Amino acid sequence: MVLRSNRILPIIILSQFCCTSLWFAGNAIMPELLKQFSLPADFLGYLTSAVQLGFITGTLLIAVLMIADRFSPSRIFFICALLAALVNLGMLLQNVPAGVLLACRFLTGLFLAGIYPIGMKIAADHYQEKLGKALGWLVGALVVGTAFPHILKSFTYQLPTSYFVLCTSLLALLGGIALFAFVPDGPYRKPGSRLDLRLFAQAFRKPGFRAAAGGYFGHMWELYSFWAFLPVLLKTYNNHQTGIIADISLASFLVIASGSVACVISGWLSQSLGAKPVAAAALFVSGICCVVSPFVFNSSPAVFITFIFCWGMSVIADSPLFSTMVAQNATPDLRGSALTIVNCIGFSITIASIQLLNAMMEKTPHEYLFLVLAIGPALGLMAMVAGKNNR
Numbered sequence: 001m002v003l004r005s006n007r008i009l010p011i012i013i014l015s016q017f018c019c020t021s022l023w024f025a026g027n028a029i030m031p032e033l034l035k036q037f038s039l040p041a042d043f044l045g046y047l048t049s050a051v052q053l054g055f056i057t058g059t060l061l062i063a064v065l066m067i068a069d070r071f072s073p074s075r076i077f078f079i080c081a082l083l084a085a086l087v088n089l090g091m092l093l094q095n096v097p098a099g100v101l102l103a104c105r106f107l108t109g110l111f112l113a114g115i116y117p118i119g120m121k122i123a124a125d126h127y128q129e130k131l132g133k134a135l136g137w138l139v140g141a142l143v144v145g146t147a148f149p150h151i152l153k154s155f156t157y158q159l160p161t162s163y164f165v166l167c168t169s170l171l172a173l174l175g176g177i178a179l180f181a182f183v184p185d186g187p188y189r190k191p192g193s194r195l196d197l198r199l200f201a202q203a204f205r206k207p208g209f210r211a212a213a214g215g216y217f218g219h220m221w222e223l224y225s226f227w228a229f230l231p232v233l234l235k236t237y238n239n240h241q242t243g244i245i246a247d248i249s250l251a252s253f254l255v256i257a258s259g260s261v262a263c264v265i266s267g268w269l270s271q272s273l274g275a276k277p278v279a280a281a282a283l284f285v286s287g288i289c290c291v292v293s294p295f296v297f298n299s300s301p302a303v304f305i306t307f308i309f310c311w312g313m314s315v316i317a318d319s320p321l322f323s324t325m326v327a328q329n330a331t332p333d334l335r336g337s338a339l340t341i342v343n344c345i346g347f348s349i350t351i352a353s354i355q356l357l358n359a360m361m362e363k364t365p366h367e368y369l370f371l372v373l374a375i376g377p378a379l380g381l382m383a384m385v386a387g388k389n390n391r
Helices: 005-020 030-036 043-064 073-092 098-112 116-126 131-155 161-182 198-204 207-241 248-273 275-295 301-317 319-328 332-360 366-386
Strands: none
Touching: 005 073, 005 116, 005 131, 005 161, 030 043, 043 098, 043 116, 043 207, 043 332, 073 098, 073 116, 073 161, 116 131, 116 319, 116 332, 131 161, 131 248, 131 319, 198 207, 207 248, 207 275, 207 301, 207 319, 207 332, 207 366, 248 275, 248 301, 248 319, 275 301, 275 319, 275 366, 301 319, 319 332, 332 366
């Protein structure tokens, strides 16, 4: 059964949400994993980086082999969702080395490479004129999926960890099945037929492509580090204000999930204002949040809540717009691979920023931890100014 075109985007959105719930599943149950595998407290950075490294490896393979352009994207999505759901169950293992846990999280990231960028490829193949709006909804689904483990943990904290892990794996499986069953290959899909690594170099020669990619890279330096260390930021505020935030997991979910609203709004604004200026404005605001972050820990709850939600929204609002600009500035037969290789480089950058914050945690007061994230928005804005995007 295939749905009518106006019902395809909701299925892609739902599937993306279900499958990306695996991304921070390990972070949401970090205390339980630390106890289960006898791990040190600084394992948070390594666990997050394992998923990122797996995602990078997967996107690199998909891009170099041009899998997204040579084979059915819907089938790739389904296969990767099935495999990601299976390896996610590795967090249920008992009496195994910590390396096994890292390997399972690495493989989860590897198969997520066939979900997130492939989902954008599927959307681009179905929606050409209103791609920014479509990707706004799609990245919004990614944001909610990323945040979902935190609220799931908040509601299941009295249940065994196995219930949480099984739930996220089941969601991913259902998401893959739904997309494969109801979403065909799009009418704007132009299959690639050959491998030619020179095509990637040609793509980066285009000023518009370089501007979009450079902005995205700066955005990625900040984004996943902010998400990964958000509980640390909230706990630091609690230390200053004697436990104002009662439920860190729920608060983390709300802040991250607020970004989904920002993605939809930015996608809608891009239809009238253009993707580039809206993306630049969001990147500028999130960069300002990085700079002023040390000054909010002694502020009133009202000021802090306003600030943290502003940051949570601006830090992701530009993501669908950068993907839109990348897709629009790539040739149609290379669109899937272009999106994937830019994702690959962007997520490589996240490992550097996550590990940097992880190393700084022991020696740097947590109030100043997030200042270093301002480097990304600054460089991203410089890249956007240097490039001439004609879109």
